[in-house]
Amino acid sequence: MVIIGLTGGIGSGKTTIGKYFKSLGIPIYIADKEAKALMNRSKVIKRKLIELFGESAYKDGKLNRPYLASKIFNDKILLDKMNAIVHPKVTAHFKRWLKKQNAPYIIKEAAIIFENNLEHQYDYIITVIADEDLRIDRVIRRDGTSKEKVKSIIANQLSDIEKIHKSDFVIMNNDLDEAKSQAKDIHSAILQKLD
Template sequence: MIIVGLTGGIGSGKTTVAKQFKSLGVPVYIADEEAKKLMNRSKVIKRKLIRLFGEKAYVNDTLNRPFLADIIFNDTSYLEKMNAIVHPKVAKHFERWVSKQEASYVIKEVAILFENGGHKQCDYVITVVAPKEVRVERLLLRDNTSREKIAAIMKNQWTDEDKVKLSDFVVENIELQDVENQASKIHKKLLEKLK
């Protein structure tokens, strides 16, 4: 099974690109979504996160995201500690998911694919890019957040330039129509490589 990593900075439009591949019949695994589910479902993860962040980490048996975000925003070492708890579980979940797929390739969408070394487990990597100000505007609309919080997240991610250097394909996500065309071209190229 060929694994294609899909990544890009926050607000670049990875989800939009992932939907395009899904519409082409490609199975897509969204790592952040699965991580959120596991953080609420897995007793082991819950226990470890409560040990790390305290009892307030969960409210009514659900992850207290705003509480964790505030802690991580003020001390990024907590992000690394949390990732060390969650990422191995997500990796195992992904392996089980892949074993059930029957397509010629799958997409694994991960925001911090390069930052956590996940690109080494991929046969190809697609990076989604968009101008920084476009990304910021998207996030302000989508997440009801502040420019300060967006800047803090961007600071913890590699630059587009660094990601592009290690990528096999790049999707420039400004206009939806362009994204559809780019995704189709990449899909055709991947199918050709797999012949």
């Protein structure tokens, strides 16, 4: 099975682009969504996260995301420890999901492919980019957060220029119709490569 990575910085619109590929009949695995689900569902992950962060890691039996975010935001060591707990479970879940798919290729949406040096796991990588002001506005509208917080997240992610350099395909997502047109062209190009 050909695995396509779909990545992009916060607010770039990669989930929207992923939905468009899904409308073309391509199965999509959203790594961040599955990670959150596993963090709530897996007894092993729960136990290990409580060992790492304390009882406050969960509130009323559910993952306490604001608490975890505040702990890992400026602590790379703690973030790495959390990822070492969660990522192997997500990888195993993805492999099980992959076996059930029947399509020319699948897309795995993951925000930090390059930051975690995971490009070798993909046959091709599509990066979604957008102007920074637009990305900030999108995230403020979506999450009800502050401009400063979004800017600090962007500053912690790899720049678009670095991502573009490492990608096989790039979608500029300032205008959704144009972005969908680019995605359709990429879909056709991938299908041609697979022939």
